[in-house]
Amino acid sequence: MNLAEWLERQESVHVRSIDLGLERVAVVAGALGLTSPAYRVVTVAGTNGKGSVVTYLDGIFRAAGYRTGSFTSPHLLHYNERVRVEGRQATDAELVGAFERIERSRGATTLTFFEYNTLAALQIFADAQVDVAVLEVGLGGRLDATNVLDADVAVLCSVGLDHRDWLGDTLDAIGTEKAGIFREDRPAVLGTAEMPHSVFAAIERLHARPLIAQRDFDWSVAGGDAADRDVGRSGATGAERWTYRGLRASFEELPRPALAGAIQFRNAATALAAYEALPGSRPLAREWIIQALQGALLPGRFQILRRAEIEWILDVAHNEPAAVVLAESLRARPVSGKTRAVCSILRDKDVEAVGRVLEPVIDEWIVCGVPGTRGSTAAELAGRLNATVRAPLLAESVREGCELARARARRADRVVVFGSFATVASALQWLGYTRCP
Numbered sequence: 521m522n523l524a525e526w527l528e529r530q531e532s533v534h535v536r537s538i539d540l541g542l543e544r545v546a547v548v549a550g551a552l553g554l555t556s557p558a559y560r561v562v563t564v565a566g567t568n569g570k571g572s573v574v575t576y577l578d579g580i581f582r583a584a585g586y587r588t589g590s591f592t593s594p595h596l597l598h599y600n601e602r603v604r605v606e607g608r609q610a611t612d613a614e615l616v617g618a619f620e621r622i623e624r625s626r627g628a629t630t631l632t633f634f635e636y637n638t639l640a641a642l643q644i645f646a647d648a649q650v651d652v653a654v655l656e657v658g659l660g661g662r663l664d665a666t667n668v669l670d671a672d673v674a675v676l677c678s679v680g681l682d683h684r685d686w687l688g689d690t691l692d693a694i695g696t697e698k699a700g701i702f703r704e705d706r707p708a709v710l711g712t713a714e715m716p717h718s719v720f721a722a723i724e725r726l727h728a729r730p731l732i733a734q735r736d737f738d739w740s741v742a743g744g745d746a747a748d749r750d751v752g753r754s755g756a757t758g759a760e761r762w763t764y765r766g767l768r769a770s771f772e773e774l775p776r777p778a779l780a781g782a783i784q785f786r787n788a789a790t791a792l793a794a795y796e797a798l799p800g801s802r803p804l805a806r807e808w809i810i811q812a813l814q815g816a817l818l819p820g821r822f823q824i825l826r827r828a829e830i831e832w833i834l835d836v837a838h839n840e841p842a843a844v845v846l847a848e849s850l851r852a853r854p855v856s857g858k859t860r861a862v863c864s865i866l867r868d869k870d871v872e873a874v875g876r877v878l879e880p881v882i883d884e885w886i887v888c889g890v891p892g893t894r895g896s897t898a899a900e901l902a903g904r905l906n907a908t909v910r911a912p913l914l915a916e917s918v919r920e921g922c923e924l925a926r927a928r929a930r931r932a933d934r935v936v937v938f939g940s941f942a943t944v945a946s947a948l949q950w951l952g953y954t955r956c957p
Contacts, residue, residue: 523612526619527599527633530943534561534630539662545635549668551625554642559589559650561669562794565657565698566677567713567841569787571818572779573677576791577654584605584795584802589645589653591666593637593797596819596945597956603641607647610641618643634658638665645790660687662700674701674728675794677711677787679719680841685868691716703729707797711790731767731797738765739789764789767796769804777813781822781849788813818954820944822849827951830926831855834944838869843877846938850881857932858883862921863912864890864943871901875908882936884928885912888921890942918946 521529531537549555562577564570571592578590588606595601601851601893603610631639638658640750643655655666661676679695687694697713699722702708708728710719723730731737742761762785763772777784792809795801823834837846850859861882865871887905889898896913905912915921918937925935937947948956 521616523616526616530619530631530633530636534632537632537874538634538659539632540660540666542663542668544629544631545639545665545668546642547629548622548626548631548635548639549642551627552621552639552643554639554646555668557642557646557653557669559645560652560672560798561655562652562673562798563655563657563661563666563669563671563701564675564677564794565661565664565701566675566711567680567682567694567698567839568845569677569783569790570656570737572784572787572816572821573657573675573711573791574654575775575779575818576788577794578604578607578811579816580791580795580804580808581652581654581678583808583811584805588639588653589648589650590656591638591645591653592656593634593658594941595956596941596948597953601956602637603644605644606648610644612613613646614644618647632665635665638668642669657698657701660694660697660700662697664701667701670703671701671706671796672799673707673709673794674703675709675790676701676715676719677790678841679715680839681870682839682841692718695719696722699723702726707731707794709790709797711786711795712836721728731793733786733790733793734834737793737796739763739766739785741785757817764792764809766792766804768827769796771804771806771809774806775810775814778816779818779821779822780853781845782852783845783849783866796867819948820941822846823944825951829931830925830929832947832951833934833936834947835936835938836941836944837861837938838865838874838940840870840873843874846936847878847881850936855932857930857934860884860886860925860929860933860935860942862886862888862899862918862925862935862937862947863905864888864893864918864921864939866890866940867896867900868894871904872908874895875905878938879909882909885909886915886921886924887912888915888918888943890918890940892942918943919950922947922950 600609695718820836825832887902
């Protein structure tokens with residue numbers, strides 16, 4: 521079978537598309553000999569910020585001379601984006617070869633689509649003899665397939681209300697699930713001190729070693745103060761210099777990260793702290809930091825493109841905490857014209873909260889339908905947004921929404937496309953992209 525045939529088959533092997541738990545994936549990982557890897561493991565969890573931190577970490581390790589593997593999800597345009605060795609996307613042949621080995625080893629054990637994906641990544645990393653693997657948690661942490669390995673360093677970027685059907689209705693419940701990646705006497709890096717009580721309770725219970733943002737490591741942006749380290753001027757011009765005060769070293773006058781948005785200073789500092797927290801890691805060097813942070817590429821995270829004198833901003837913000845960050849980033853990058861939104865959000869998200877947060881920074885809304893069991897029509901989505909959003913226009917699809925936005929936009933305007941990964945993927949394809957970097 522080719523890759524497409526494998527992926528289609530994996531959708532139906534297990535009775536549920538999502539089935540959190542480690543029993544099945546641990547059995548197959550054990551059969552494959554993947555549960556005690558020769559490489560070091562950094563696992564990254566969080567409601568938002570995971571993708572950026574994984575990208576920075578992979579770049580820092582590579583700049584420091586380590587052979588790396590990175591695993592992220594979901595993908596935007598091609599499945600291969602999920603698994604990378606030394607920054608290179610896995611080939612179809614590598615993925616198919618890994619799937620064939622999994623199939624020979626799983627026996628009667630059934631696996632979900634994501635579990636196949638995780639095991640394939642671990643097999644490819646073992647075959648490539650990587651020195652360190654950076655794993656992005658798919659959902660939660662405690663019962664996520666990535667947690668089949670013990671993290672040498674666990675990173676928790678943030679905790680917010682999302683995936684309530686799976687993780688719980690309170691921040692404490694969600695924090696408990698995400699803190700499940702922590703291990704006894706190993707570093708637990710927190711990207712913010714504003715965590716629910718359950719996260720600190722888990723650290724104490726497990727005797728993990730907490731490394732907390734703005735306590736054990738910190739950062740500042742030239743021209744800002746402690747109150748606006750994530751907002752305000754930072755992110756407005758792209759010319760800021762910043763300082764990282766770390767666990768073992770500090771660096772001043774660093775150029776800003778390549779990824780746009782003020783939140784990236786926090787994400788970059790968290791990644792640097794996680795690198796330093798790995799026992800035995802080589803001492804950080806300024807040139808490594810600059811190479812890693814300025815070379816970072818992560819499509820769909822406040823990604824800025826220009827087409828025919830119109831600025832397009834693509835962002836996978838699909839929950840309230842991500843909407844807050846997107847709103848702050850838009851305020852930090854003012855335009856003289858209007859901000860027009862092309863929006864499509866999955867049905868199981870807190871659509872009303874997203875609309876309420878972003879309404880003050882959006883001049884015109886174009887609401888689009890999205891297919892699939894978790895999708896909805898434009899009219900259904902608009903009906904939920906009507907309480908918080910002024911008179912949205914409707915489009916049957918994201919592509920039609922982009923067409924409408926382009927037709928209505930003027931030279932000084934910008935178009936912000938946000939929502940699910942499928943939303944941003946459709947916009948990238950409409951803008952002419954066939955592959956992600």
